[in-house]
Amino acid sequence: MADAAVGSLVRKLGDLLVQEAINLHGVSDQVEWLKRELETMQCFLKDAEAKKNNGDDERVKNWVTKMRDIAFEAEDIIDTFMYYTLRRQQGQPGCIGFIKRLRELSRVEKYMAFLILVQLINTKSGEIPILPQLRDDIDMVGFDDEKKKIVLELVNEEKTNRSVISIVGMGGLGKTTLAKNIYNDHEEKRSFDIFAWVIISQEYTIHEVLKRISSKISATPSADTIQDLSDIETCCPTSLLDYAHQLVQRCGGLPLALVVLGGLVSTKPQTQDAWHKIVDSMKGQFVEGGKRCLKILALSYNDLPYYLKSCFLYFGCFKEDEKIPAKTLVRLWLAEGFLPKKNGTTTEEEIGFDCLEELAQRCLIQVTKRKYDDSAKRCQIHDLLRDMCISEAKESRFLKLYKNDAEDCMTTANAARRLIIFNEIETLNYSNSKLRGLFYDKSDNLPPFRALKGQLGKFKLLKVLFLLAISDISEFPSEIKSLIHLRYLEFHSVNLKEVPSWIGHLRNLQTFILSYGGRLEKISDSLWTIGNLRHVCLPTSTGPPPNMRNNVPKNLQILEWVNAGSWIGNALPKLTNLRKLKICNVSNDHANALSSSLQKLGRLASLSIEIGDEIPLDNIITAFSNQHCPKKLFLKGSLNHKQLPLNDVFPQQLVKLFLMFSKLEQDPMATLGKLPCLKYLKLYDAYEGKQMICSAAGFPQLLSLTILVFDQLEEWHIEDKTMPRLKSLWIINCKRLKMIPEGLKNVSLHRLVVSLMPEEFKTRMKENTGEDWYKIQHVPNISFP
Known part of the structure; x- marks a missing residue:
């Protein structure tokens, strides 16, 4: 009876798509009715989609597929109607071949089908556990012996020939984790002058691989991180140890599966009843080998809210191993209408980034790079998860x-x-x-x-x-x-x-x-x-x-x-929702209008300006002095005052600052060191003085500093308690700088990069024998690309 009802429903809805040229007048009410019906269908689909994987009943899966097809057809009808409506509004020719008998579909018949579907789904046994919010910072566990063997091979000085070490095993076993852990070991890196991390997808060319290696040898990629795994006995109550061992056993030692499952139980109450339900729900679900990992990963996907499933499936639109811009994903989700609505001042873009973070926390994707404000910049999906994504997308015709x-x-x-x-x-x-x-x-x-x-x-x-x-x-x-x-x-x-x-x-x-x-x-x-x-x-x-x-x-x-142009004064002040602005070729003619307009952009968080000639920087910077949103500022071009304005007119919320070709004659560090929120500072040919001083207690939040092309700089002093949080320092092409600052020995650096510097400068930094080695011997990662 259920199959007959669905068959009749599909056929009748298909009949509604019979093309017939009719007047647009008189169908708008019918389209509104169909919109309401579509909303009802989508509600049922959300519920059905969440429950269809509780068992292996093919009837339920077929019902969900048929309901989805009906919803697709309803969407097509509505969008086609809107297409022709807009064409007429724009004065374009054409008429609509549309719905002749839209209301002939019996509501009783439709809801009979829905009720049968719901009844079938609700009588299924089993429960899909809710997956957790997972961290993505992991230490490697269980590979110590393997790591030692590989490291010994790598640093064996008796082997002078080039060699390849292969790490093999099925998907999810932890091969990449082991390789990356070795690669990012700072002690091991000191044994090599050149190193590169390159990901090779299943489809590749030798030329492309060599090009990637060439582009990477001057940089050291930051470590990828995975969920932190503890010893069961130290984090688990004694009463739950038996359940914990059963869960671990079901993962078969696969790290990727352990990550997902460990996160799952972390969200549950630490009671025998709660953990017993998890163990019971997993019985008989998993198979041997690599498919076991995919089954466990599927739990996380099946638990996603309806809108997040669509967001996740969008990763199938990108190539294997591609580092995808987060903003691109969010904009695509927004265009597709996937993002949920929320009350308040939160924008849809902000909701999109929240969705991205949730996918990362659930370990379905990984954020590989973050921006100055700690939001996701680029993300990536594991190849096994991508396979699962494409398989699910194919099944759902996504x-x-x-x-x-x-x-x-x-x-x-x-x-x-x-x-x-x-x-x-x-x-x-x-x-x-x-x-x-x-x-x-x-x-x-x-x-x-x-x-x-x-x-x-x-x-x-x-x-x-x-x-x-x-x-x-x-x-x-x-x-x-x-x-x-x-x-x-x-x-x-x-x-x-x-x-x-x-x-x-x-x-x-x-x-x-x-x-x-x-x-x-x-x-x-x-x-x-x-x-x-x-x-x-x-x-x-x-x-x-x-x-x-x-x-x-x-x-x-x-x-x-x-x-830049006349629009800066005429139109820019009206763009009051601007969050990010990049303007090129700003001249003196635009300076006053730009300053005036910026004061009216109360939501602007990021501003980049490329200056065509010398302009009064004070006017532009002071435009932000009383605003709370500016976080990032990039200024390219020389400044006619040859000095930075005083600290109190700088936007105090600045997190990232990049000055390029500024040609400053006075030391900028006196002003910049007092910015309380500054975390990232890059200075490119920005200062022409011979001496630079980072004063005591300056740069309280600075994490990264790049000094690039300071042609006249000879002496650099770092006073006590300066830059207490600095992790990364780049010194590039400062030809006259005599030595590493003495005060660097008190800075807890994690990474020091010295490039395009004189040989004498680098000799002073030579491990154990260099005159300046004592200043940097505490830095775990030092490179000379």
Whole structure:
């Protein structure tokens, strides 16, 4: 009876998609009704999705799949209606072939199917445990002997030939953890002049591997970290030891599985009843070998909230081992409508970063690099988890990896919602006109664009268009202008010349990114009439300034790499939601207008300015003196006063500061050392004096300091109790600096990098024999790239 009800339901809803040209008037009420029905479907799907993995009942899984297809069809109907509505509003020709008998579907029949589904799901036994919030900082446990053997091989001076040491084993065994632990051992690194950490995916070329090694030999990647694992007996009550040993046994010694499972029990009450339920729920679920790890990892995925599952599956849109920009993920999630709504002043972008952190805490992804404010900058997914992600995405028709021109494509009714192309293709043989996302990225060899040219227009419901490494095109494909639903457009082209006037037709566009461009000759004014714009990044500083006039996109939060112009005084003050701003070629003519406008941008947290000639820096810095949001400041260019303004006019909340080509004649450290929140300081050709002093008790929060191209600097003094938290120091190309500062011996450095310095300077730092060795002998990681 249940199968018959679903079959009837699917067929009737399919009948509603029969195309018939009708007047738009009279169907809007029906579309609103369908929206309400879709919300009901999605509620059931969320519940069903959370419970379908409780058992192996294929009937439940089939029900969930059929309900998902129904919801997809409802979405398609609504989006198609909106597509034609927007086209008419824009005065474009065309009529809608739409729903003739929308209300003919019996509500009783629909809810009968839903009730049967819910009843089937709710009668399943078993319980999926809630997974924890996991830390990502781990010490290696259980590999001490293996590490010693490998280290002995590495430092054996009797072996003069080059050699390769292989660490083999099934996925999740801890091979990468062991290798990285050895690589990041500071004592072992001192035995080598050159070292590099390079990740090689399953698909690679020798040329690409050599290029990666070459790019890495001048830097030492920071250590990846995993969940800290303790000895069971020291962290577990005696009454729970038996359960703990049973859980560990089920992991089969696989570190990745132990991490997930250890985090799971950490969120449960330390009672026999709670732990017994976990042990009982895991009985019979796991198999031998590498699949055991995937089964355990699947627990974490199955426990995700509905919206986080979609966010996680998006990692399948990126290449293996790719370090993915966190901001890109968040913007894509926002464009797709995955992020939950929250009351209050929290922005959707902030919600997106919270979602990313939760995925990291659950050990489904890893944050590989953080920004100055400790938010995620780049992230990565383990290859086993990526395999699980793609498998789940394929089952739920979330995405499809398109591999070749001749492959058998699914029909529109059961095709994936997102298409991912990583290889070069001649033609795109894909018939699903209901596609929501299209990703095209074969950046290694700059593939031709001809496979997609002329075909984009048929994907009229696209929300995301992500086109990287487009080498053979100098203008936007005109088909894009018909993609009215488009919210995210990223286009990388080396030859693009113009942003066309039809860009204004994309009324729903939120993110617009051009990258790797040459000289952009024209940016149409219509871009700035798109009220939904949130993020705009233009390719270079060589293009024309934006002409925003009076119709500014007031929702704009990110504006990067735009040229200075009259818009600074006219339009910039109206962009009151700006969080990040990068302006190029600022001249004296713009200085006063820029200073005045910045005072009105109360939410601006990050500002980058490239100065075309000498300008009065005081005016720009003092514009921030009474604001609380500025955290990052980058100033490139010489300053006409040749000195920094006094400390009290600097934004006191600054966390990161980068001064480049400042040509200061007075020591900047006197002012900068008093900034209470400063953590990251980089000075590039910023000071022309011979002596520099870091005064006592200065730089209380500084973590990283880079001194680069100080041509005249001869003496550097670091007084007592200066930079108490400094972890990383880079001294680069300061040719006249005589020696390492004496005060460095009192700074608890973790890393010291000395590059492009005279041989005499480096000789003084030589281990055990150098005159300055006593100043740095406590530093565990010293390199001379």
